[in-house]
Amino acid sequence: MSLRACGMIIFRRMPTPDPSSIQFLLLQTSYGEHHWTPPKGHVDPGEDDMTTALRETEEEAGFTAGQFQVIDGYQRELQYKVRGRPKTVLYWLAELLDPRAAVQLSDEHQDYRWLGLEEACTLAGYADLQETLRDAHRFLTDNAQQ
Template sequence: MTVAKRSAGLVVMRQFDGQWRCLVLRVYRNWDYPKGQPEPGEELLQTALRETTEETGLSELEFPWGEDYRETAPYSKGKVARLYLALSHHGEVSLPVSPELGRPEHHEFRWVPLGAAHELMPSRFWPILQWAQDVIGTG
């Protein structure tokens, strides 16, 4: 049995004018959440926080909904993404240059309502969007 390739990331939520929005990132034509693979010995929640800071510049994140998570069904040769729900009160999103790539990892970011995220995101993330809606009470 092969062990699934893991990644971990965050569904980052923020309120704008009383409406919840989540942060989504675009690389080429694909929309995603900030996420990446764990470093050796790293807990997946640590991975999610590190990757989010590396990919967006956001670092003051909270977990008012707890440290529960959801995982995608396996995709792309058995990869599984674990996503936690985080709150960002402030901070500017930036798309810093990745030292490995020599350019930003993503081309664009948007804060979108969860319903709009459903339109942008691949279907593997739809159950996670529904979970986020249920948890924060916008479903």
């Protein structure tokens, strides 16, 4: 059986008029290899994907649904194996409305960082997550110029 997880790629816009004004939130796990990812987690029985993404974002980063806006038209699905089992992760893209809002980590994470695209990709480590971050950044900058 495939594992399923959902989460939010949270970003904020800093008051500078260039692409580096977009910063992504990555959380560092307090377990395993201490990898860095956006807030995400497993779907609970009877829970739909968006409910999972909202719950995990609140549990892991402390942001409630009223603190960010989910961006229309952006959803990405990653598929990979974890300890030999297939896993599917769905990500939505969401803008933090107050760029100064404080992150409140759960005990599942030991650190967080707000990072520009290249720094976020360096920390993200996994190629599929790096490509997802680049894709999200392209989506935001392309739509901003229309």
